[in-house]
Amino acid sequence: xxxxxxSSLILLPTVGALFLFFTKDKEGNNSTAKYVALFTxxxxxxxxxxxxxxFDQSTSSFQFVEDRTWIEGFINYKVGVDGxxxxxxxxxxxxxxxxxxxxxxxxxxxLRDFLIAILIMESFMIGVFCALDLVxxxxxxxxxxxxxxxxxxxxxGPKRVYSAFKFFLYTLLGSVLMLVAIISIYWITGTxxxxxxxxxxxDAKYQNLLWLAFFSSFAVxxxxxxxxxxxxxxxxEAPTAGSVLLAAILLKMAGYGFIRFSLGxxxxxxxxxxxxxxxxxxxxxxFTSFIALMQEDMKKLIAYSSVAHMGFVTLGIFTLQQQGxxxxxxxxxSHGLVSAALFLCVGVVYDRMHSRMINSYxxxxxxxxKYSILFMLFTLAALGLPGTSGFIGEFxxxxxxxxxxxxxxxxxxxxxxxxxxxxxxxxxxxxxGKLNNEDLKKMFDLNRSEYLILSCxxxxxxxxxxxxxxxxxxxxxxVTDLINMHNTNIASK
Amino acid sequence: MENLNLVLPEIFISxxxxxxxxxxxxxxxxxxxxxxxxxxxxxxxxxxTINETFSVSRETLFNESVVIDSMSSLMKIITLIGGFLVxxxxxxxxxxxxxxxxxxxxxxxxxxxxxxxxxxxxxLIVFYMGLELQSxxxxxxxxxxxxxxxxxxxxxxxxxxxxxxxxxxxxxxSLVYGFSGSxxxxxxxxxxxxxxxxxxxxxVFILVGLxxxxxxxxxxxxxxxxxxxxxxxxxxFFTIVPKIAALTVFIRFLYVPFQNLIDQWQMIIIFLxxxxxxFGAVAAIGQTNIKRLIAYSSIGHIGYTLAGLxxxxxxxxxxSIIYISIYVVMNLALFSCLLMLRRKDQYYEDIEDLSxxxxxxxxxxxxxxxxxxxLAGIPPLAGFFAKFYVFKAVLEQSMFxxxxxxxLSTVIAAFYYLRIIKIIYFDKEKDKYDTDHxxxxxxxxxxxxxxxxxxFIFPSQLIEVVSRINxxx
Numbered sequence: 013x014x015x016x017x018x019s020s021l022i023l024l025p026t027v028g029a030l031f032l033f034f035t036k037d038k039e040g041n042n043s044t045a046k047y048v049a050l051f052t053x054x055x056x057x058x059x060x061x062x063x064x065x066x067f068d069q070s071t072s073s074f075q076f077v078e079d080r081t082w083i084e085g086f087i088n089y090k091v092g093v094d095g096x097x098x099x100x101x102x103x104x105x106x107x108x109x110x111x112x113x114x115x116x117x118x119x120x121x122x123l124r125d126f127l128i129a130i131l132i133m134e135s136f137m138i139g140v141f142c143a144l145d146l147v148x149x150x151x152x153x154x155x156x157x158x159x160x161x162x163x164x165x166x167x168x169g170p171k172r173v174y175s176a177f178k179f180f181l182y183t184l185l186g187s188v189l190m191l192v193a194i195i196s197i198y199w200i201t202g203t204x205x206x207x208x209x210x211x212x213x214x215d216a217k218y219q220n221l222l223w224l225a226f227f228s229s230f231a232v233x234x235x236x237x238x239x240x241x242x243x244x245x246x247x248x249e250a251p252t253a254g255s256v257l258l259a260a261i262l263l264k265m266a267g268y269g270f271i272r273f274s275l276g277x278x279x280x281x282x283x284x285x286x287x288x289x290x291x292x293x294x295x296x297x298x299f300t301s302f303i304a305l306m307q308e309d310m311k312k313l314i315a316y317s318s319v320a321h322m323g324f325v326t327l328g329i330f331t332l333q334q335q336g337x338x339x340x341x342x343x344x345x346s347h348g349l350v351s352a353a354l355f356l357c358v359g360v361v362y363d364r365m366h367s368r369m370i371n372s373y374x375x376x377x378x379x380x381x382k383y384s385i386l387f388m389l390f391t392l393a394a395l396g397l398p399g400t401s402g403f404i405g406e407f408x409x410x411x412x413x414x415x416x417x418x419x420x421x422x423x424x425x426x427x428x429x430x431x432x433x434x435x436x437x438x439x440x441x442x443x444x445g446k447l448n449n450e451d452l453k454k455m456f457d458l459n460r461s462e463y464l465i466l467s468c469x470x471x472x473x474x475x476x477x478x479x480x481x482x483x484x485x486x487x488x489x490x491v492t493d494l495i496n497m498h499n500t501n502i503a504s505k
Numbered sequence: 506m507e508n509l510n511l512v513l514p515e516i517f518i519s520x521x522x523x524x525x526x527x528x529x530x531x532x533x534x535x536x537x538x539x540x541x542x543x544x545x546x547x548x549x550x551x552x553x554t555i556n557e558t559f560s561v562s563r564e565t566l567f568n569e570s571v572v573i574d575s576m577s578s579l580m581k582i583i584t585l586i587g588g589f590l591v592x593x594x595x596x597x598x599x600x601x602x603x604x605x606x607x608x609x610x611x612x613x614x615x616x617x618x619x620x621x622x623x624x625x626x627x628x629l630i631v632f633y634m635g636l637e638l639q640s641x642x643x644x645x646x647x648x649x650x651x652x653x654x655x656x657x658x659x660x661x662x663x664x665x666x667x668x669x670x671x672x673x674x675x676x677x678x679s680l681v682y683g684f685s686g687s688x689x690x691x692x693x694x695x696x697x698x699x700x701x702x703x704x705x706x707x708x709v710f711i712l713v714g715l716x717x718x719x720x721x722x723x724x725x726x727x728x729x730x731x732x733x734x735x736x737x738x739x740x741x742f743f744t745i746v747p748k749i750a751a752l753t754v755f756i757r758f759l760y761v762p763f764q765n766l767i768d769q770w771q772m773i774i775i776f777l778x779x780x781x782x783x784f785g786a787v788a789a790i791g792q793t794n795i796k797r798l799i800a801y802s803s804i805g806h807i808g809y810t811l812a813g814l815x816x817x818x819x820x821x822x823x824x825s826i827i828y829i830s831i832y833v834v835m836n837l838a839l840f841s842c843l844l845m846l847r848r849k850d851q852y853y854e855d856i857e858d859l860s861x862x863x864x865x866x867x868x869x870x871x872x873x874x875x876x877x878x879x880l881a882g883i884p885p886l887a888g889f890f891a892k893f894y895v896f897k898a899v900l901e902q903s904m905f906x907x908x909x910x911x912x913l914s915t916v917i918a919a920f921y922y923l924r925i926i927k928i929i930y931f932d933k934e935k936d937k938y939d940t941d942h943x944x945x946x947x948x949x950x951x952x953x954x955x956x957x958x959x960x961f962i963f964p965s966q967l968i969e970v971v972s973r974i975n976x977x978x
Contacts, residue, residue: 082965083964083968084965084968084969147893151885154883154884155883155884155885158878158883162930165926165930166931172931173931176931180919180923181920181923184915184916185913188912188913188916189909191896191912192896192900192905192908192909192912195896195908199897
């Protein structure tokens with residue numbers, strides 16, 4: 013196919029942003045800008061669905077590939093998708109319109125600028141998942157910092173400056189080492205094209221250092237313990253739509269990076285460092301679950317739960333088992349949906365009460381029943397109840413882990429119990445119990461747009477919980493191939 | 506008969522300077538016409554340079570004391586364009602301070618002439634002559650706002666320290682001459698391959714003198730004070746144009762006369778580079794005046810350019826030249842913004858004055874946002890590519906330590922750029938600034954910002970031009 017469908021996916025939001033840029037910024041009612049942004053992102057979503065329909069699930073090679081000379085004799089602009097990346101692209105294009113619908117209540121000033129930032133962010137995020145050249149990947153990966161920094165800094169809460177700086181500098185510090193590694197790969201092999209690198213392989217003696225450099229970037233972004241501290245701050249201060257993007261998509265860039273680059277490019281080093289990843293993942297699962305139990309702030313609690321869930325993801329990836337990696341991908345997709353929904357749920361009550369503290373709520377089930385039902389659904393999905401997408405992911409990851417390392421799997425399973433504990437306790441304290449705060453009675457139930465967003469997220473959460481086949485079929489061949497490639501590489505070294 | 510067409514731009518500028526001086530003496534109120542004629546002169550000189558020398562691969566003139574090659578013609582063009590833009594956006598500022606006189610364009614022209622001589626020099630004496638011509642013009646320019654104490658102080662400081670460094674440089678030249686028996690770069694390069702200690706002294710003195718001119722750490726002390734004290738347009742001139750010339754001379758010295766002594770100078774350059782990168786990043790954090798901050802930031806940027814030079818490879822030299830070209834554009838854009846911070850004939854230059862700029866001046870703030878992220882080296886802006894090429898060249902020579910220190914210092918540097926963005930975007934707004942800027946100022950800001958923003962679409966063009974520069978054969 014000749015039509016550059018992936019480039020149009022990447023560019024379309026930017027075009028929408030440009031369009032918004034040239035419209036007049038009106039204070040107050042600015043629905044035109046919102047409709048333009050919404051229209052752009054929905055068209056983008058439809059394109060990505062079209063992509064999924066025409067995606068050939070029977071091959072693991074990259075599809076819809078575009079390859080253009082970018083810097084003569086050095087870098088090609090190369091994009092393409094395989095079974096692993098296509099789901100993340102769809103997740104991105106699915107979440108972004110929901111974010112845009114959600115800005116109705118939370119963003120009061122400079123709505124147009126906010127929408128521009130979100131649209132540009134979408135371009136960069138899609139770019140990250142499409143890129144098949146290390147330099148192109150790095151470009152998109154880093155460029156995403158700019159809009160996110162502004163989203164947190166301009167529209168965030170009271171400690172926004174501190175959080176925005178922490179987010180930016182942490183991530184940048186991790187990433188510069190990756191840049192050194194990327195240039196070194198070019199110096200060692202003479203190319204930065206991922207497909208060629210898969211075929212060429214990288215000399216085993218360089219792999220450990222290169223792996224560590226990539227790890228430093230992905231570990232910060234995932235985030236793994238002990239470099240996770242930027243995440244709670246960023247989540248708490250970011251506006252709801254920002255938190256949603258951050259939790260649902262930005263964190264997935266790192267998981268995706270681990271699968272695509274750490275496993276694919278450095279098989280030997282991945283084996284060497286598996287114990288390190290296991291240790292950090294298990295610490296993340298157990299330790300941050302305990303921290304989550306102690307939180308007073310709902311957003312912070314969900315942020316820590318994200319760290320724990322991403323711990324499962326990294327654990328699953330490095331089991332190097334079919335189930336483990338598939339589970340990780342499904343867990344990432346599911347976490348994308350569920351954490352987005354949970355942040356939106358917090359956003360709903362925050363917009364009404366202007367408090368995120370758990371103890372200022374309680375007994376709201378009788379006042380806003382619709383909200384309580386949906387919140388319940390996502391709480392259960394977050395703790396991995398069978399019948400929700402969260403279960404499939406965690407189950408497959410643990411299955412993979414049991415095959416690889418019994419002890420690690422047992423400890424990680426404890427994390428599932430802790431997850432249930434903090435999520436259910438959160439739900440109990442917020443929704444059930446006595447109605448102590450009189451102000452809560454003034455709360456009104458979900459309005460139309462909130463209802464729409466949360467239902468949109470609830471449908472796939474349940475659907476993939478009962479019927480994960482569409483997801484598994486899409487990723488299966490690519491994951492099998494990745495593992496085969498990994499095993500042959502290990503065997504030959 | 507020598508082909509004088511090759512030095513026609515220099516001859517043309519010299520004649521113009523004399524004519525303009527005479528014009529200034531005999532015609533009253535001739536400031537405006539002098540300005541316009543100087544702009545015209547620079548433009549013509551640029552056109553001649555492109556026409557006559559751009560396709561020349563390497564020619565020497567005047568007993569091999571002047572060299573015209575692809576590096577010199579490219580650097581001359583950048584110098585001329587830089588000089589043109591500085592001059593063209595200066596007028597409003599100078600009129601505000603009532604220093605819109607004929608001397609200003611003439612001084613700028615003479616320093617440009619000096620720089621062009623430096624860029625083309627292939628001989629110690631020609632080099633020194635060019636250097637002194639540009640320095641003398643710059644001393645006067647620094648004190649140009651003579652009613653202000655700070656400006657006079659800046660000029661004096663610059664004069665004393667610069668004279669000292671010229672002295673060191675001259676001493677170094679004499680030692681090198683003593684060892685090689687010639688002032689010609691090519692002959693020196695053939696004669697010098699000994700390991701004499703005294704010769705090392707000569708090299709060190711020359712490098713110190715040059716490091717002073719480009720304000721590399723530890724010879725940077727003059728830069729913050731001079732940058733802060735000089736009139737803003739002169740600061741702009743200081744931050745871009747002399748750096749281009751000094752960098753060219755740096756390249757020329759390292760890779761022509763000293764090409765066989767790489768072992769002796771490589772450590773020095775690496776040290777200068779690391780010290781400048783780290784110091785430039787750390788020292789800028791505490792600054793409150795934008796011009797001082799730019800001084801420290803430009804020290805940092807010089808560190809990155811030197812990192813390219815330290816590699817002793819053609820790729821390294823090319824990456825340094827790309828870096829300085831992109832740096833010129835970024836600084837031009839930044840100063841255009843700074844010159845727009847005007848309210849009722851008063852210019853503001855504290856970082857705090859930018860507070861909440863985005864509410865009243867969204868477009869200006871957006872430009873600043875792009876420029877600052879680019880200076881910080883965040884992709885996909887031009888500043889990232891500049892650093893990328895330099896580090897690619899550095900890593901190709903396996904200089905991992907230099908690359909990692911450099912990249913870590915970009916993270917530190919990112920902090921103070923972010924701090925300005927924070928002040929612009931996150932803080933409370935202040936009063937509005939005037940918006941009736943001259944067309945040229947708007948033009949230079951728009952064009953340079955667009956170049957920075959969209960460089961990533963066509964990165965190959967600049968590389969293509971620069972890749973013709975192969976100093977090491």
